[in-house]
Amino acid sequence: MITRQMLLCHLNELYAVQQFQDSCPNGLQVEGCPYIERVAVAVSATLETIQQAVRHQCQALIVHHGLFWNRDPYPVTGSKKEKLSLLLKNEISLLAYHLPMDAHASIGNNWKAALDLGMFDLTPFGCYDKMFIGVRGKRKPESVAQFKKSLEEYYQHPAHTAFGGRDTVEEIAIISGGAYKMLHEAVGTSIDAFITGSFDLPAWNEAREGGINFFAMGHHASERVGPKALLKHLESTLGIPCVFVEEDNPF
Template identity: 40%
Template sequence: MSTTRQDLLQAFDALLQPARFKDYGPNGLQVEGRPEVRKIVSGVTASLALIEAAVAARADAIFVHHGLFWRGQDGRVTGWMKQRLALLLAQDINLFAYHLPLDAHPELGNNAQLGLQLGLVAGARFGEQDLGFVGSRGDGGGFADVAALAAHVQQVLKRPVVQAGPSQKPIRNIAWCTGGAQGYFEAAIAAGADAFITGEISEPQAHYAREMGVAFIACGHHASERYGAPAVAGQVAAQLGLAHEFIDIDNPA
């Protein structure tokens, strides 16, 4: 089966409601390709490697979290930007990108899906635009300390994590926000978290964790955001009768 580019855009917009968000770049259709879509490839970032993989997979559209265009970037089409755009345009592939709307969706978004992977159930939202989630283990238990939580996150995401904060404090209330959300740490503390999980850590957060007695775990920007794009693209593809394939381009960050 197939659908039109416009119908696919409307389906993504209806699900993710991008007009609700103040974002760092344009959400929706970023590069126009062929008008008929039969197959979607989803991924985290619109890198050259993902675009090449989508070409090999005979995709008509790519759906990502990190698109090509960001507020304040150099607008010249040179270097890496030229390479990515040239391949998209030469192959007539549509590029759809949703940033904060994909983080925030209550069931299919990056935060909801990371919580699902980690066995966490959200009870509330926090932070700017309610992007952060706070809750507890779905089995009603907790973690003995930050090392136990860190080991659980490492096992699920299959990558090392960085941990900071109290070593002996039991952990029950857990806040999380995927990607580069280290700036949400103080809001997570205010929301009553014993621990905060995000993708990245900056220098100040290690001190905050020690001084405030709240654990901080950085599990990787890419690793924390691998789950929203395939969840959304897969649901929309099923809704419209399209083929869908998630392609994970490895990234150590």
């Protein structure tokens, strides 16, 4: 058992939250029970993940996408009211870490994926509000077709692709989630492949015309990496039992 404050302090220090200007509050979003025996970890604070946290008898839920965003309307109605009510009724603390969970250099969505994929010579990449949230590096040369298979196996999600670059992939950039809008940072560099989560029409043209291979692995799938890595970190450092709450989200 640990205290809520102990968990909060540990995570805020781990993710260096004070360094980030984000579109949401990072850290504690909903206060629950002061003592924690079990933690649920998930990608997003959806109704389904909160319900599963209740079923698993967790006192805290840690997510990448929380309940509150800067541009949200102030009234608490509809599904937000339902989720908030469920958290409060069951005294579950909600903690959310958005950009800090993307950027962490060992258990973040991007760096952890790079390490798992066997990349080396890693350096920060993808500047968002004066902070680097992604990573670039090299990998043993591989054909585009084989690299696509490797990504689909790792992320457990089909890739949406636009092939505009070399037939061989060696230098790679990764920015998870909705970072297709940052593709321009890779165009015109030595990067062969740009990996992100979601995509939109402009990415197709920009990749093909900019001479780079583009891989969208699913917003949700690309951001399971950090929460799963955090789960292992918490169990090994704080000795607190954790459960990863999965959702069948194809987007």
